Amino acid sequence: MRANRIFVYLLFLGSLIGVLLTRASIYMRLFYLACLIIGGSWLWVRLSIAGLKLTRLSRSLRANVGDSYKENFEISNMNPWLCPWVEIRDETDLPTSAGSRLLVGIKKRNKHSYLAHTWLTQRGAFSLGPTTLITRDPFGLFNMIKTFPSESELVILPFIANVDFFPTSPGLLPGGKVVRQKALGITPHAAGIREYAPGDALRRIHWPTSARKQRLMVKEFDQDPQSEIWIFLDAEAEVQASLVDEDLAFRWDGWMLGNRPDFKIPPSSFEYGVAIAASLAHYFISQRRAVGLVAAGQINIAIPADQSFRQEEKILETLAYVKGEGNLSIDGLVAAQAGQLLQGSSVVIITPSVRPEVMHAVDDLLRRNLHPTVVLLDAGSFGSPDSNDAFVESLNNINVPVCHITCGADLGSGLSGVSKNYPYQETNRWFTPSTP
Known part of the structure; x- marks a missing residue:
C-alpha cells in the first residue's frame, strides 16, 4: 500500500512539473491519469464507507468474572462493488476485548461475520462499543472512518466459587415457629x-x-422460621491491601493462543472479599435461606434479606459495582445495622482488618443474640505488614467461627473448610466450635 501511494504521488508531481515546463502531450496524459486515480480513489472510499453496516449481537448482557464472553460481529457491504479492505476496531472499555479484526474482500451486497471470545477478568459495567470501521481504496491513498456508537452495556458479575458447606444458625426456634x-x-x-x-x-x-x-x-x-443471613462486606479503603498481578500477562498470552487459562482472582483483599460475598450469597440462596447484604463503598448499601433468585441477582449486580473506597469501618457498619437485624440471625463479617474494634463489633453481635462468623482475609499475604494471629486466637477464645483466607487460596475449599478447621457440636440454637 505504501509503495502504491508513493508511486501515485510521484506520478502526479512528475506529470505536473512536466506540464508546467514543457507542456508536452505525454505529461498532460500522465497528469490526467494521476488526477483520475486520486479522484476516483477518494470517491471510491467515500462511497464504500457509506455502504458498510455493523451489527453486534450477544446472547446475554450478564456474565461472571472468569467466563468467556461470546459476541457476534456482522459486517454488511451494501455497495454494488467489492470492499477490498476494512478494519474493525472495538473501542470498548472492556479489558482484554477481542472484537478487533481486519477483513479482506467483502463481496458486493454480502455479509461477513465472526465470533469474538473475550475472557472476562474484571467485574463492573462496560459499554459494548463504540466500534470504528476503517476502509481504504485499492491504491491505499485515502482512509475513511465510520464510528458506530455503543448501544448496550455488559455487566460483569463477581466470581462465584463452589461452596459445599458454611456454618449458619439453624433457625430462630427449635420448634419452627413462624x-x-x-x-x-x-x-x-x-x-x-x-x-x-x-x-x-x-x-x-x-x-x-x-x-x-x-x-x-x-x-x-x-x-420463614429459618434465620436470616446477613453478609457484612468491609469496603473501607484504609484496611485494604493488594499486590501487582504479575501473572496476568502470561495467562493472557495463553488465552490468545486458544488455551483458556484458569481464572485467578486479582491479588487484592477487596476483590477477594467481593468474590467471597458473592459465593456465600449464591450458596445460601440455593439453600433457600434469606440473605441480605450490607457494605459501605462509594455509598452505603443495605439490601433487605430475601430468599428469591431475584435477590441473588440484586446482590450480585450490587457487588459488580461496589468499590473499596469507603470511609466507614466494619465495626461502625455493624453498629449502624445490628439493631435492625432479627434476633437469631447469622452475620458473616468479611474483612482484612485486625483492629481491636472488630472484636467489639463481634461482642456486640453476640450480646444481641446474633451469630457471627468471621471470614478473615490474611492482609499479610496481600502485602500488608499487619499480622492476624492474635486476632484469630481471640475469636477462638470466644468460640466464634473464623475462616482464614490467604491470597492465592482456592475460595471454594477455603470457605467449605470451616467445618474442617472447627469441630462443630450442635447446640439448641447454633453450631459452635467445641472447646477442647
Whole structure:
C-alpha cells in the first residue's frame, strides 16, 4: 500500500512539473491519469464507507468474572462493488476485548461475520462499543472512518466459587415457629388476605376470594422460621491491601493462543472479599435461606434479606459495582445495622482488618443474640505488614467461627473448610466450635 501511494504521488508531481515546463502531450496524459486515480480513489472510499453496516449481537448482557464472553460481529457491504479492505476496531472499555479484526474482500451486497471470545477478568459495567470501521481504496491513498456508537452495556458479575458447606444458625426456634412479620416473597406460611395493590405479583392473587368480593385480593405470607443471613462486606479503603498481578500477562498470552487459562482472582483483599460475598450469597440462596447484604463503598448499601433468585441477582449486580473506597469501618457498619437485624440471625463479617474494634463489633453481635462468623482475609499475604494471629486466637477464645483466607487460596475449599478447621457440636440454637 505504501509503495502504491508513493508511486501515485510521484506520478502526479512528475506529470505536473512536466506540464508546467514543457507542456508536452505525454505529461498532460500522465497528469490526467494521476488526477483520475486520486479522484476516483477518494470517491471510491467515500462511497464504500457509506455502504458498510455493523451489527453486534450477544446472547446475554450478564456474565461472571472468569467466563468467556461470546459476541457476534456482522459486517454488511451494501455497495454494488467489492470492499477490498476494512478494519474493525472495538473501542470498548472492556479489558482484554477481542472484537478487533481486519477483513479482506467483502463481496458486493454480502455479509461477513465472526465470533469474538473475550475472557472476562474484571467485574463492573462496560459499554459494548463504540466500534470504528476503517476502509481504504485499492491504491491505499485515502482512509475513511465510520464510528458506530455503543448501544448496550455488559455487566460483569463477581466470581462465584463452589461452596459445599458454611456454618449458619439453624433457625430462630427449635420448634419452627413462624416469624409474625410480613415477607416480601412467597413462603409456605400463609398469613391472610388483603386487597390487591399496584406492584403485587399476579401469582399471589387468591382467585376464589376475588370472585366472591368482586375485586382482586392477594395472599400475605409470614417469614420463614429459618434465620436470616446477613453478609457484612468491609469496603473501607484504609484496611485494604493488594499486590501487582504479575501473572496476568502470561495467562493472557495463553488465552490468545486458544488455551483458556484458569481464572485467578486479582491479588487484592477487596476483590477477594467481593468474590467471597458473592459465593456465600449464591450458596445460601440455593439453600433457600434469606440473605441480605450490607457494605459501605462509594455509598452505603443495605439490601433487605430475601430468599428469591431475584435477590441473588440484586446482590450480585450490587457487588459488580461496589468499590473499596469507603470511609466507614466494619465495626461502625455493624453498629449502624445490628439493631435492625432479627434476633437469631447469622452475620458473616468479611474483612482484612485486625483492629481491636472488630472484636467489639463481634461482642456486640453476640450480646444481641446474633451469630457471627468471621471470614478473615490474611492482609499479610496481600502485602500488608499487619499480622492476624492474635486476632484469630481471640475469636477462638470466644468460640466464634473464623475462616482464614490467604491470597492465592482456592475460595471454594477455603470457605467449605470451616467445618474442617472447627469441630462443630450442635447446640439448641447454633453450631459452635467445641472447646477442647
